[in-house]
Amino acid sequence: MIPSATPIESSAAPREHAARTSPPRSGFDVERVRRDFPILSRSVRGKPLVYLDNAATSQKPQVVIDAITRYYTEENANIHRGVHLLSEKATAAYEGARDKIRRWINAGSTRETIFVRGTTEAINLVAWSFGSRFVGAGDEIIVSGLEHHSNIVPWQMLCERSGARLRVIPINDAGELRLDEYEKLLSPRVKLVAVNHVSNALGTINPVTEIVRLAHQAGAKVLVDGAQAAPHLRVDVRALDCDFYALSGHKLFGPTGSGILYGKAELLDAMPPYQGGGDMIRSVTFEKSTYADLPAKFEAGTPDIGCGIGLGAAIDYLESIDFDAAAAWEADLLAYATERIGAVPGVKLIGTAAHKASVVSFLLDNIHPHDIGTILDSEGIAIRTGHHCAQPVMERFGIPATARASLAFYNTPAEIDVLIHGLAKVRELFG
Numbered sequence: 001m002i003p004s005a006t007p008i009e010s011s012a013a014p015r016e017h018a019a020r021t022s023p024p025r026s027g028f029d030v031e032r033v034r035r036d037f038p039i040l041s042r043s044v045r046g047k048p049l050v051y052l053d054n055a056a057t058s059q060k061p062q063v064v065i066d067a068i069t070r071y072y073t074e075e076n077a078n079i080h081r082g083v084h085l086l087s088e089k090a091t092a093a094y095e096g097a098r099d100k101i102r103r104w105i106n107a108g109s110t111r112e113t114i115f116v117r118g119t120t121e122a123i124n125l126v127a128w129s130f131g132s133r134f135v136g137a138g139d140e141i142i143v144s145g146l147e148h149h150s151n152i153v154p155w156q157m158l159c160e161r162s163g164a165r166l167r168v169i170p171i172n173d174a175g176e177l178r179l180d181e182y183e184k185l186l187s188p189r190v191k192l193v194a195v196n197h198v199s200n201a202l203g204t205i206n207p208v209t210e211i212v213r214l215a216h217q218a219g220a221k222v223l224v225d226g227a228q229a230a231p232h233l234r235v236d237v238r239a240l241d242c243d244f245y246a247l248s249g250h251k252l253f254g255p256t257g258s259g260i261l262y263g264k265a266e267l268l269d270a271m272p273p274y275q276g277g278g279d280m281i282r283s284v285t286f287e288k289s290t291y292a293d294l295p296a297k298f299e300a301g302t303p304d305i306g307c308g309i310g311l312g313a314a315i316d317y318l319e320s321i322d323f324d325a326a327a328a329w330e331a332d333l334l335a336y337a338t339e340r341i342g343a344v345p346g347v348k349l350i351g352t353a354a355h356k357a358s359v360v361s362f363l364l365d366n367i368h369p370h371d372i373g374t375i376l377d378s379e380g381i382a383i384r385t386g387h388h389c390a391q392p393v394m395e396r397f398g399i400p401a402t403a404r405a406s407l408a409f410y411n412t413p414a415e416i417d418v419l420i421h422g423l424a425k426v427r428e429l430f431g
């Protein structure tokens, strides 16, 4: 069970560079945990895989892979409508998974946990449905300068449809949101504030509780993009008091194609369906259709049943490993990685916020990040290079791209050392 939450920002504050040269955390057996993830023992280009691209997607423990296989091997049937045994079993597994996720994020009811394909679909759902009901000409939507494209473009599309206006919270040189500027943007015109909990490009942990409090004071609702927070921090949607929270299962050690939109029931009840079709109706005639209750109202058609069940297995796994110890290990590892990468001659860190999770974004001399990534790949090291679907962040720092190493709790100090060795090789090659 999730203990009742303390404000997430403070619980997630990085440790004070706890142990720089070797940061093992008591109480977390990383080697045991690594054995749960079969892919981590494979080689890439003849070298042991060093997977540091967790912000793009995380690896899956065997129990998740097994749960999906078991569903297709033993229980495959469509859900909700069947009276036969397999359909009953599939329905129980799928709805059981929904309840596991509800508990994990501390939502009050499964009516408030909508299965979606991922964060992108969750945000689009809210932009279309909330937008069509509550946003009109002259209204305003606030996003931040730290957002992933999936938390920008759906709002721009809404503004084009509705005549509303998009406003942007600027960021400072460390990659933190300017709360003073945010407060100035708030007014009765603002209908929704959409911000990420953790930035995928820089790793900044945003002060979401405060953002929500200020928005509510001004009468605005808040959507939190939790794609990069859920794998690293305890998320408690009721403690945050956000109106919507979106996350992607594939970043949370679950399958691609799974995700959750949390929404407060009174808001979801007031919003029209996003898509029409089977499962989302109460009755259909040619004159008029009426809609099912939550969450079915927002889940038209056959969902990705195997993925939902796989996401439930991922939550079971996280419950089983002591997630708090895992998060503490990872926070120490981030301090270690930041210190070591920052000490490489020619490195410039991009994003130096006081509170960060998982991500170290950097430049190395004048070497194009793509070249850094390619050379590291030849050493078996997977990092991400590019604009990370956050072009406005790159523009803010006047750069086209960064190299980004992003951690999960199964990474180790030894892997960071391999990365440092790889960066030395990159410098050697580029002389």
Ligand SMILES: Cc1ncc(COP(=O)(O)O)c(C=O)c1O
Binding pocket: 055, 056, 117, 118, 119, 120, 121, 148, 150, 151, 196, 198, 199, 200, 225, 227, 228, 248
């Ligand atoms: C902060 C953030 N928001 C949204 C997304 C979109 O997630 P998905 O592609 O899983 O829908 C990502 C993906 O990287 C992300 O990092």
